[in-house]
Amino acid sequence: MRSAVSFSLPSRILHWLMAVMILGMLFIGVFMAATVGPGYHRLVTLHRPLGIAILVLAILRLGNRLRTPPPPLPADLPPLMKAGAKASHILLYVLMIALPLVGWGMLSAADYPIPLWGEAMRLPPILPHDPALWAWLRSAHTVLAFLLFGLVLAHLGAALFHGLIRRDGVLSSMVRRGSPD
Amino acid sequence: MATNPVVPPASALRWLGVVAAPAALALAFLWAGGWLTPGRLTQVGILDALREGGGMQPGFRRNHAKGVCVGGWFEGTGNAAGLSAATVLQQRRVPVVGRFALAGGLPFQADAPAKVRSMALRLMPPDGREWRMGINDIPVFPVRTPQEFHDLQLASRPDPATGKPDPARMRAFRAGHPWLQPAMEQVARRPLASGFADDTYRSLDSFLFVAANGMKTAVRWAMVPVRPVMPADGHADDHDYLFRQVIDDIHAHPLQWHLMVTVAGAGDAIDDPSRTWARDDRQIDAGTLTLTTIESEEGGPCTGITFDPLVLPAGMAPSGDPILSARSAAYMRSFFLRSGERAAAPAVTPGMTATPAGTKDNKS
Ligand code: HEM
Ligand code: HEM
Ligand code: HEM
Numbered sequence: 001m002r003s004a005v006s007f008s009l010p011s012r013i014l015h016w017l018m019a020v021m022i023l024g025m026l027f028i029g030v031f032m033a034a035t036v037g038p039g040y041h042r043l044v045t046l047h048r049p050l051g052i053a054i055l056v057l058a059i060l061r062l063g064n065r066l067r068t069p070p071p072p073l074p075a076d077l078p079p080l081m082k083a084g085a086k087a088s089h090i091l092l093y094v095l096m097i098a099l100p101l102v103g104w105g106m107l108s109a110a111d112y113p114i115p116l117w118g119e120a121m122r123l124p125p126i127l128p129h130d131p132a133l134w135a136w137l138r139s140a141h142t143v144l145a146f147l148l149f150g151l152v153l154a155h156l157g158a159a160l161f162h163g164l165i166r167r168d169g170v171l172s173s174m175v176r177r178g179s180p181d
Numbered sequence: 182m183a184t185n186p187v188v189p190p191a192s193a194l195r196w197l198g199v200v201a202a203p204a205a206l207a208l209a210f211l212w213a214g215g216w217l218t219p220g221r222l223t224q225v226g227i228l229d230a231l232r233e234g235g236g237m238q239p240g241f242r243r244n245h246a247k248g249v250c251v252g253g254w255f256e257g258t259g260n261a262a263g264l265s266a267a268t269v270l271q272q273r274r275v276p277v278v279g280r281f282a283l284a285g286g287l288p289f290q291a292d293a294p295a296k297v298r299s300m301a302l303r304l305m306p307p308d309g310r311e312w313r314m315g316i317n318d319i320p321v322f323p324v325r326t327p328q329e330f331h332d333l334q335l336a337s338r339p340d341p342a343t344g345k346p347d348p349a350r351m352r353a354f355r356a357g358h359p360w361l362q363p364a365m366e367q368v369a370r371r372p373l374a375s376g377f378a379d380d381t382y383r384s385l386d387s388f389l390f391v392a393a394n395g396m397k398t399a400v401r402w403a404m405v406p407v408r409p410v411m412p413a414d415g416h417a418d419d420h421d422y423l424f425r426q427v428i429d430d431i432h433a434h435p436l437q438w439h440l441m442v443t444v445a446g447a448g449d450a451i452d453d454p455s456r457t458w459a460r461d462d463r464q465i466d467a468g469t470l471t472l473t474t475i476e477s478e479e480g481g482p483c484t485g486i487t488f489d490p491l492v493l494p495a496g497m498a499p500s501g502d503p504i505l506s507a508r509s510a511a512y513m514r515s516f517f518l519r520s521g522e523r524a525a526a527p528a529v530t531p532g533m534t535a536t537p538a539g540t541k542d543n544k545s
Contacts, residue, residue, distance in 0.1 A: 027209070027210065027213045030213045030214035031213040031214065031215075032510075033214075033224065034213075034214050034221070034223045034224065034225075035215070035221070035222075035223065035224070035510065036223065036226075036327045036506065036510045037222075037327070037503075037506065037507075038501070038503050038506050039506070040506040040507070040509060040510045041505065041506045041509055076187075077187075078187055081187070110486070110487075110516065110520075111485065111486050112489070112492065113309065113311055113492060118495070119310065119493070119494060119495035119496075120495065122309060129485065130485075131484075131485040131516075132520060132521070134516075134517070135517055135518075135520035139521070149210060152206075153203040153207060154203075156202055156203050156206070157199060157200070157203045160198060160199040160202060160203075161199050164191065164199055165188065165189060165195055165196070165199060166187075166188070166189060167189075
């Protein structure tokens with residue numbers, strides 16, 4: 001078995017908190033973009049601050065990740081799988097940061113006011129008013145969100161593969177505190 | 182155990198565990214996005230119905246497609262400031278960008294007296310708490326819910342053979358929606374004003390005004406023209422007579438409206454735009470709109486935005502009217518689609534809205 005080293009407690013808390021938030025946002029996103037029902041306005045009103053919270057947490061998490069290196073993957077994992085794990089984690093970080101920025105940027109380019117919490121707090125625009133850019137970014141928001149969802153599915157499958165098939169301690173390294181065997 | 186195989190043998194149950202969780206999530210995602218429920222009314226579904234009912238042209242608004250940009254200012258009286266903390270309603274002047282339009286998805290349709298006319302406004306106070314609205318010159322909205330809106334668009338879509346709505350389809354819609362009968366009659370029998378300048382535009386939907394102390398008041402509002410209302414007359418020979426008229430009007434002198442806020446009485450339906458309110462409701466003159474400039478949509482300031490009725494300042498909030506959420510969603514979708522398309526030259530061209538030589542001085 002792999003030496004039982006786990007992700008640090010802050011890493012695990014951030015990981016699971018953000019896993020719930022990001023999955024929630026993906027579901028809120030596709031649901032609201034396909035509805036004209038009474039929930040639409042409430043969901044968009046929730047989508048914006050939740051997305052910005054993910055942006056802030058993702059930046060904190062990136063700082064934390066650069067400072068505290070993760071436990072090593074099992075030594076017997078084939079190089080291809082290691083590379084895949086690494087690449088997918090980098091892409092997850094990129095998307096966790098890019099997706100909320102694209103959301104914020106597209107509403108800026110569309111010249112919408114961007115209320116965050118009630119009307120009391122508004123975000124400043126981060127891009128100039130440009131309708132063509134708005135249309136482009138709105139499409140990009142969909143494409144990147146679907147990419148993120150696909151990646152999360154693969155990530156989940158991989159985590160379960162480690163936990164149920166290989167039983168090599170990778171899943172538990174994100175679930176519980178590491179203790180010597 | 183460095184000799185672990187990459188994929189150790191495991192029971193089918195374990196493999197099921199690996200596959201089931203992502204598969205369940207994927208299914209739930211498809212459901213949330215509406216892909217498993219074709220009957221659900223989506224943003225795209227409502228725009229499709231608009232296209233069938235009123236036509237559509239790439240690059241133009243999916244509804245109220247034929248229009249012109251206007252500009253000016255709004256000056257609050259402060260009379261509504263006790264009901265709403267919105268800074269736009271205070272006693273001060275705020276710049277306005279607006280748009281006059283004809284309902285329907287065809288940007289080159291001919292003007293006619295009985296076509297629904299609209300005013301859209303974006304009030305921009307210096308603190309950034311803007312107020313957007315799109316208001317129509319009908320007394321009530323013909324429907325109560327987004328689904329009814331969708332069904333009415335389909336029922337009134339032109340028959341390809343005659344180019345006119347199929348009377349049988351409309352009869353079936355009416356028969357299936359007896360509660361909408363009064364609203365449809367009120368819309369059909371409304372008095373018609375002569376043009377954009379002497380028309381009254383109504384919010385139809387209800388909103389909540391929120392006072393500084395948090396008190397909420399249900400309201401509707403109307404822009405009531407200062408100039409006297411003239412009876413409508415047709416101009417069969419001029420395809421764009423309504424727009425030409427309002428261009429001439431604004432070039433001649435500023436046009437003004439009073440913002441009349443109606444406070445809901447005890448028996449008024451807040452969440453149903455197809456029902457009128459009592460005649461003796463309290464009315465507040467909240468301010469005056471003055472329009473001084475007019476510009477083609479081509480390059481004009483009303484084109485690259487959408488007048489989403491749920492862009493509201495602090496001090497105003499949506500009511501429970503289900504049409505409001507649907508409008509917010511559909512306007513964003515329409516705005517997204519048209520912004521990615523290349524538009525033809527609009528019916529009202531920059532040449533038509535250019536200030537006639539010689540009148541420049543008394544305008545500025
Ligand atoms: C991690 C963060 C985010 C995720 C996972 C996410 C996800 C999504 C998804 C899946 C959609 C639906 C796309 C479609 O089906 O076309 C969507 C739409 C949208 N998102 Fe986000 N989003 C995020 C952040 C943001 C932020 C920060 C904002 C704005 C400040 C934002 C604004 C919007 C808007 C306005 C829509 C369109 C709604 C409509 O079409 O009616 N998003 N988002
Ligand atoms: C849905 C259930 C999820 C499970 C079961 C899960 C499981 C795991 C596991 C076991 C690891 C450790 C991998 C290793 O040792 O290298 C991990 C790491 C990671 N997970 Fe997840 N995860 C889930 C959701 C998510 C979501 C939604 C995201 C974000 C989009 C995410 C982002 C990451 C990232 C970026 C890492 C790399 C470690 C780091 O630097 O933080 N995970 N996950
Ligand atoms: C479910 C009901 C409704 C739907 C689906 C709908 C749909 C639309 C769409 C798609 C647009 C084009 C938006 C854009 O591209 O910027 C539009 C414009 C407009 N709508 Fe509606 N609408 C509805 C109800 C109403 C009501 C109740 C009113 C009046 C009170 C109204 C007044 C307007 C006005 C004035 C415009 C033109 C705005 C402008 O000049 O830019 N609509 N509508």
